[in-house]
Amino acid sequence: MTSASAHGSGAGGGSELPGMSALGRFERSRRCIRAIMRREFIDIRRDRRSLILTLLYPIVMLVMYGYGIRYDVDNVPLTILDYSETPESRELTQLLVRSGYFRAVRFARSEREVEYDLTNDVARAAVVIPRDFAGRLRGGSSTAVQVLIDGSDANTATIAQGYALAIINRFVAARIAPAAALAAPIEVKSRIWYNPELKSVNFIVPGVIGMIMMIVGAILTALSIVKEKEHGTMEQILVSPIRPLEMMVGKIVPYIAIALIDLVIIIVAGYVLFAVPIKGSLFPLAVFSLLYLLGSLGVGVLVSTIADNMHNAMITAMFVSLLPSILLSGFVFPLENMPIVIQAVSYLFPGRYFMTAIRGIYLKGIGLGELWPEAVFLAIFGLGIVWLSASRFRGKLE
DSSP, X not given: OOHXXXXXXXXXXXXXXXXXXXXXXXXXXXXXXXXXXXXXXXXXXXXXXXXXXXXXXXXXXXXXXXXXXXXXXXXXXEEEEESSOSHHHHHHHHHHHHTSSEEEEEEESSXXXXXXXXXXXXXXXXXXXXXXXXXXXXXXXXXXXXXXXXXXXXXHHHHHHHHHHHHHHHHHHTTSOHHHXXXXXXXXXXXXXXXXXXXXXXXXXXXXXHHHHHIIIIIXXXXXXXXXXXXXXXXXXXXXXXXXXXHHHHHXXXXXXXXXXXXXXXXXXXXXXXXXXXXXXXXXXXXXXXXXXXXXXXXXXXXXXXXSSHHHHHHHHIIXXXXXXXXXXXXXXXXXXXXXXXXXXXXXSHHHHHHHHHHIIIIIOOOHHHHHHHHHHHHHHHHHHHHXXXXXXXXXXX
């Protein structure tokens, strides 16, 4: 028999007997898939360096994003120019420093020093207290405290300004005459739900799960299949009685296991390193992770049918999977701040829905009852992309 005829027999499952029952065909497929899985697990175990990196990568990314990306604003360098030099002005400066939001770097003696600090990045903010500050407070009159902010970092500037004004207004309001206090009969009491300490790490850790799921599901799966092409082992597999779909399933199952192990690592490391607990149930977390992973695996298989070598597979997988999962999911940049067109495009990518679900489970403690629309989209996307990738995979190999 020629090589071509053997190829055709293997791709079409020529080892099946004409009268083989459905149970027999199922048992045959199970054995073939198990053989491919065993082979893939052996390859993964042999490449110990890559295996260790795959298992350590979630912790590395968690530490980098957890400590590196911080939306919290605290210890802002502050220059203080106190013209008043009274007990009242010193109490105000102490309130600013003890709040934890500001860190005094200089008690200036002139406005020139204030300007120097802001210009040369010695300070990010400055407070100028006027000479008549204490006298006007004692007399029940309004007084003005100047707050100067370095606006080169817009996010930090806006938040620092809000903190400074809130502290100063609260200090002044507590000391003006009672008659003046009656001019504001409405007292506003605010309470922050779900993340009362406004810790950005609580926002970041759930997002790392989505990024790792996409890396393992899409990139590693694509590289694993394309590696068979580069090494010439794909033809050897195809002349065996293994069907293309059986090969595809056998190749991706090991990466499902690795992704789930990485999921556990992120959950445990997030709690140990950053004290980020899961307020919701583990069951919806597992459901959404598997649905998202299903789509990621489908993307990986689809990329493997397009790329001819591992370099192209890596670039293509990053472009179609990793970048959208970071930029268009709300993981790092709030989608609400993006242009309307970009927000509309983000609805086409599963990362947006997974990020909404995973943060809802982590921070709000909600489950499938509230997040069923996200679950439906992820299921439709996952099944659709798997069907498309399986069709292309089978068409390329048969």
